[in-house]
Amino acid sequence: MSSVPSLRRNLSGDLAQAVVALVEQEGLRPGDPLESLKALAARFDVAVPTMREALRRLEGLGLVDFRHGSGIYVGINAGRRVLANPVQSRPDADQLVELLEARRQIEPSLAMLAAQVRDEAGIALMEESLASAQEQIASGDDALWLTNLDFHRAVAAAGGNSVLVEVLDSIVLVHAEDQREILRLHGDASADYAEHARIAECVRRGDPQAARDAAYTHLDHVVEVIRARRG
Structure with a gap:
């Protein structure tokens, strides 16, 4: 039973390495465009969600850059030789709780700022990820965890602050496999979606305190679930 997630992680890692090799072979540099997600999936003969998962790994390392409405580009860290290791063993529950507690210190404030600023591009991405999540829940798509991270x-x-976006990315993308395990253990996709929708509603209507509280409550619930399964 446990071999299936292992195979998926290996495939994702192999695809990530293949994309890095492609960038090197074609002599691409930071800022150069890559093929579209669908074209890359066709090139490597994999499903689009699998290709997206591999690219998200590379995004977390700064090796590729997703630009909403524009495409996928070579990231600023392409060519660097000292980077975080994207292949990690499955974390234990204590490590997951630590990661969630770190997020709980940061994300409520980000939600508060989002409700104050309501940057149009960020709101559009928020709505897009919610719509995608709804479809994936209905279809049982196992790439839902990536869409939830995108939310x-x-x-x-x-919130309109690119530095804060990078701070969050450094947590949720570099620790992507940990996030995947958190969402697997949480196990209630519909409840997770409802809490995301609540955060989005508060941001949309410009209620900073409610947005902060909704984000904190959401992460607190996830912490409770993981703690209950610890040991």
Whole structure:
């Protein structure tokens, strides 16, 4: 049973390495465009969600850059030789709780800022990720965890502060496999979606305190679930 997630992680890692090799072979430099997500999936003969997962790994390392409405580009860290290791063993529950507690210190404030600023591009990304999540819940798409991460990143983007967006990315993307395990253990996709929708509603209507409280409550619930399964 446990071999299936392992195979998926290996495939994602192999694809990530193949994209890095492609960038090197074609002599691409930071800022150069890559093929579209669908074209890359076709090139490597994999499903689009699998390709997206591999690219998100590379995004967390600054090796590729997703630009909403524009495409995928070579990231600023392409060519660097000292980077975080994207291949990690499955974390234990204590490590997951630590990660969630770190997010709980940061993300409520980001949600508050999002409700104050309501950056249009960030709001659009937030709505897009919610719509995608709804479709994935209905279809049972196992790439839902990536869309959920995109929602949290979109809330940060709605605050209009690119430095804070990078701070959140450094947590949720570099620790992407940990986030995947958190969402697997949480197990209630519909409840998770409802809490995301609540955060989005507060941001949309410009209620900073409610947005902060909704984000804190959401992460607090996830912490409770992981703690209950610890040990």
